[in-house]
Amino acid sequence: MNDLISAILLGIVEGITEFLPVSSTGHLLIAERWLGARSDLFNVAIQAGAILAVTFIYWRTLWSFVQNWRRPETRAYIAKLAVAFLITAVLGLIVTKLGFKLPENITPIAWALIIGGIWMIVAERLAAKQPDRTAVTWKVAILVGLAQIVAGVFPGTSRSAATIFVAMLAGTSNRAAATEFAFLVGIPTMYAATGYELLKTFHNGGAAGEDWTGLAIAFVISTIVAFAAVKWLLGYIRSHRFTPFAVYRIALGAALLLFLPSGV
Secondary structure, eight states: OOHHHHHHHHHHHHHHHTTTTTOHHHHHHHHHHHHOOOOHHHHHHHHHHHHHHHHHHTHHHHHHHHHTTTSHHHHHHHHHHHHHHHHHHHHHHHHHHTTOOOOSSSHHHHHHHHHHHHHHHHHHHHHHTSOOOOOOOHHHHHHHHHHHHHHHHSTTSOHHHHHHHHHHHHTOOOHHHHHHHHHHHHHHHHHHHHHHHHHHHHHTTOGGGSOHHHHHHHHHHHHHHHHHHHHHHHHHTTTOOSHHHHHHHHHHHHHHHHHSOTTO
16 A cells, blocks of 8 residues: 555544544554554654644643642642653663563454453443542552553553543542543653654664654644544543443454454
8 A cells, every 4th residue: 555545544543543442552553454564653653643632632731730830739630640650651661671562463452452341341330339539649640650551561452441441440430530630641651652762763773764754644644633533532421431432342352353364
């Protein structure tokens, strides 16, 4: 397939799936089976495009942190975001140094989609039995940081699903509050991941071999599509559960196991 068309399609896939709890990395790895494999920098950079969209959406919240940083509740919330990010950053570097690689076949992704879908259904039902709580505790912050690493190590898990439902089960039972914290933590996490991949690419002399035009186009497409997807999701979760996403994950995972050859 033409590289430009491939980049556009991958940008669309990333934009749609980055913040919906269906696993963007899993969908990208599946899509690349047909559209052509891309570099780690490409995959991380277009994820950062989706994060840029969330930065635009939450700019008022981010600006309020600057304006109200003297307030104890604001400083506490920022500190919890920082702790969640630092846990992810430190453990992420350790995992990278240990030589972690994304899976080369789709089977583990399919199982992660299925298991994650089942877990989402169970977790949301358990969270629904708790009182409606919007506060983010230190326990939530720590577990969200750990959840981001789990999602990174097991593609198909979904960073947004892992962080949102861990937050809901750990005490922030309100869907909107848990989602906001999970998305805000994702902003520094993905920007840092993109910066790390950029430095690694230039340090290893891989810049010359990168398809920068395709990466730039996919980045812009991802940003635009993610903006629309997140806007829709934030409105949807006010009155709906995540169950349809769980059903989709289970159906997709099962289809991949049934219809793709073993070992693909």
